[in-house]
Amino acid sequence: MYVKRRQFHFSRNRLMTGARADVGTEWGDRLGIRKSTLEEVAAAAGVSKMTVSRALRGAPDVSPETRQRVLKATEQLGYVGNQLALSLSSQRTNLVAVVVPSMSNIVFPEVLAGISTGLEGSGMQAVFGLSDYDTRKERDVIRDMLSWRPSAIIVTGLDQPEDTVKMLKSAEIPIIQIMDLDGTPIDFNVGLSHGKAGEEMARALIAAGRKRFGYIGSVLERDLRAAKRKAGFERVLLEHRLTFIGQRLGDTLSSVGLGKYLTHELLRAEPNLDCIYYSNDDMAVGGAFAGMEASRTDDILMAGFNGLELAAALPVRIATSKSPRRMIGEVAARLARGSMVTDAPSNGKITAFVPEIIGIA
Amino acid sequence: MYVKRRQFHFSRNRLMTGARADVGTEWGDRLGIRKSTLEEVAAAAGVSKMTVSRALRGAPDVSPETRQRVLKATEQLGYVGNQLALSLSSQRTNLVAVVVPSMSNIVFPEVLAGISTGLEGSGMQAVFGLSDYDTRKERDVIRDMLSWRPSAIIVTGLDQPEDTVKMLKSAEIPIIQIMDLDGTPIDFNVGLSHGKAGEEMARALIAAGRKRFGYIGSVLERDLRAAKRKAGFERVLLEHRLTFIGQRLGDTLSSVGLGKYLTHELLRAEPNLDCIYYSNDDMAVGGAFAGMEASRTDDILMAGFNGLELAAALPVRIATSKSPRRMIGEVAARLARGSMVTDAPSNGKITAFVPEIIGIA
DNA sequence: CTTGTTACCGATACCGGTATCGATAACACA
DNA sequence: TGTGTTATCGATACCGGTATCGGTAACAAG
Structure with missing residues (x-):
């Protein structure tokens, strides 16, 4: 299937003549810039590859002149480095695996953006995978991720099935569960209590004089956090001898x-x-639109969750809880970074955020 | 800094006793499930690691009984496999590098989602990086990506500076430039002509009787595609001896x-x-909101770009061009997949989409 | 019984780096 | 002059897989 490889064994002599000698495929331009190896750079600089490795990593025991020669050779050859070899050899990666359920809700991209900025300057890379709110798929994605031996893994939620948890634990790396706080974390946990968020929203709305509540959501079996918010909301309703008068659940x-x-x-x-x-701001914004079309914006208040930028710009006011999505990503990234220097993750560390409720008073 | 490694050299005898013997750190549970190696699985199954490798990859020359033994050992040890070693050894990765400018606009996450589904079942992983609309940052991100020796790279737009292009070319892998079509592609190109999109929108609006145009955008120096749309729009205005009567450009x-x-x-x-x-639908939706607040929804039409789901749900109609974002991602992913089997990318292949204009008639 | 074939499996040499230890030369010091 | 010390570098053994080739046993054919 795959054609012969390793048929070119660069002899040392060959290398000594300079790696620019025999490049010239369709891709290689005449600068001789192509994926070269430490060995080639070493030959070009007239030193051993070990010295090149040291020079490139800024190790102390390399003379300034040698370092210069190496740097020049590196430049000329357009040497890029090979993380595969580096990671395999040094037994540590600069990879952070991230698994989120979806990309079509702006919330998770924002978390990823937070992770990305949180990782900035650390030399670490995020590898992400989508679970589509499917625990089986999540497990497979996580397995694929782990085969890259990431130095940390960030997963969404606390409700992974047992076998997934077992797999995660067996990786012996920091596991950072984000977004949700209602449950038992495996290791690190960054997020907020969605149960409490629902409760607080209910309390605030009741305090503002609302009495006749309805609920609108989508598939709650999949979006467990939305379900927790709803449950929290209902708990408080019950405390006040109230209940959802009507509700609608979509199936998408x-x-x-x-x-x-x-x-x-x-x-x-x-x-x-x-x-x-x-169930969230996307739905609530749709609700606001419906309210506008039905001219019901004065007597009915829509309440969502997330605090999207969009919600704030709406011509009518809706209530919402501002979730610190970017922040959650950044904190998770910081925890992941930590994993490069400390071998012993402080088990069970939790970072809790409290969403701010806006748009009611 | 990093403490001693490689101090445990599992002797063959040691391994023969079963890898479950001496696990028991804080992390390892008593199932003995931990990151094990082919060598360990081989020892447990009583064969050589080469045989294990073959069995696991479904190679033909392994007897059914041996395969069973290997599979059982694999299961028991919770062997996961090491992509680092695999990729280094086999000289090919299942990685696809993806660089997008931003995550805060839902468009790019949707592209990523498309890529993700397009990659599904191929065993390939997407590694993504953010450029923040910054070409310097883009170059650095691309360099980091390339050090993982991905088997393909997907980048946004056609306007990479020369040194970035050189670096990309030198990687000798398929380069897939997405979203934009207005320019000279390096290799593969999937997207749409934003110049034409602007032209068509202008034509459609003029045909619908609009005469007095304004323009609203944000930092066009960074969002080059929005700038191209605007330029296309203005070309058609000019054809009709029209011009933007007024415009506003934000700085965020x-x-x-x-x-x-x-x-x-x-x-x-x-x-x-x-x-x-x-400049796009996000801005146009904001415009629609402003129009509603100013009671100008009847005499003025807002036109954007993208065809966001949100725009369709708006209480007022806005015009927009539907960009096939998911599709672009999926096609790009398909091209990336191809890279695993064919060594010779058909240079210069272009996939062009034509956005559909909606919301005018 | 000898000789091919075939099925199955192991030994070995890599992939491209890093860790470790040892070697060499220059220089200081007694 | 002999002996440490220090600075600089190379040789070697890995990391955990895969590619390749060769070897052995079983069985068929001559």
């Missing part, structure tokens, strides 16, 4: 369009609601 | 809030516009 992932559609439906069925709690 | 990245703010400003300065072209 949350979106503005879905929120709008379900809101129209719910408003028709229950015209006397004075507040609707949504 | 595009967002709904920014679009709303600038629209309010522009509407104050130029109250008699009947159409505003925006």
Whole structure:
């Protein structure tokens, strides 16, 4: 299948003549810049590859002149370095594996952006995978990730099935579970309590005089955090002898369009609601649109979750809890960075955020 | 700094006793599941590691019984495999490097999602990096990526500076430039002509009777594709002896809030516009909100670009060009997959999409 | 019984780096 | 002059896999 390889064994003599001698495929330009090896750079600089390795990494025991020669050769050959060999040899990677459920909700990209900035300057790379809210797929993705021997792994949520947890533990690297706090973390945990977020939102809305609540969400079996928010909300409703008068659950992932559609439906069925709690801001924005179309913006308040930039720009006000998504990513990244220097992760460390509720008063 | 390694040399005898014997750190559970090597699996199965390698990869010359023994040992030890060693040894990776400018605009996450699904089942992994619309940063990110010897690289746009292009070429892997088509591709090219997109939008709006145009965008020096759309739009305006009556350019990245703010400003300065072209849908949605607040939704049409789901759900109609973002990602991924089997990328292959204009008629 | 074939498996040499130890030369010091 | 010391560098053995080639046993054919 794969054609012969290793048929060119560069002899030392050959190398001594300079690696520029015989390059010239379709790709290689005449600068001779191509993926070269330490060995080639060494030959060009007239030293051993060990010395090149040292020079490039800034090791102390290399004379200034040698270092210069090596640097020049590196430049000329366009040497890039090989993380595969480096990582295999040194037994440590600069990889951070990240698994998120989805990319179509802006929340996770923002977390990734946070991770990216949090990793900046550390020389570490994020490798990401999507689970599509599917635990089986998540397990497979995690397995693939682990085969790269990342130095840390960031996963979304606390509700991984047992075999996934076992696999994670067996990797013997820091495991950073993000977003959710309601559950038992394996190792590090960065996020917020969605149960509490739901509770607080309910309390705030009730305090603001809302009495007749509806709920709109999408597939809660998959978005467990939305389900936790709803459960928290309902707990507080119950405390006040209240309940959701009506609710609608979609069967696709949350979106503005879905929120709008379900809101129209719910408003028709229950015209006397004075507040609707949504599974998140996308849905709530859709709700706001529906409210505008139905001219119900004055007597009914839509409440979501996340604090999207979009929600703040809306012509009508909606309530929401601002989740520190970027921040969660950055903190997770910092924890991952730590993994490069400390061998002993302080087991069970938790970073808890409290979302700020806005748009009510 | 890093403490001693390689101090444990498992003797063959030691291994023969079973790798479960001496595990028991804080992390290892009593199942003995931990990162083990082919050698260990081989010892447990009583064969050579070469045989294990063959068995695990489904090579033909392994007897069924041996395969079973190996599989059992693999299972028991929770062997995961080491992509680092695999890739280094076999001289090919299953990595696809992806560089996008930003994560805060939903467009790029959607491209990534497309790439992810396009890669599904191929055993390939996407490694992504952010350039923040900064060419220097882009170059550094690309260099980091290349050091992992990916089997393909996907970069955004066609306007990389010369040194970046040189670096890309020297990697001798398929280079897939996405999103933009206006320029000279290095190798593969998947996207759409933003110049034409701007032209077509202008033509459609003029055909629909719009006459008094304004423009609202953000930092166009960074978002080159938005600049190309604007240029295309202006070309057609000129053909019709028209011009932008007024325009506003923000100095931050595009967002709904920014679009709303600038629209309010522009509407104050130029109250008699009947159409505003925006750098993208986020801005246009903000414009729509401003229009609603100013009660100008009947006499002025906002036009954006992307065809976001959000735009379709809006209570007022806005015009937009639907860009096939997911599709672009999927096609790019397919091209990247191809790279694993064919050594000779068909140089210069271009996949062109034509965005559909909606929301005008 | 000798000789091919075939099926199966192991030994060995890599892949491109790093860690470790040892060697050499220059220089200081007694 | 003999002996440490220090600075600088190379040789060698890995890391954990895969590619390649060769070897052995079983069985068929001559």
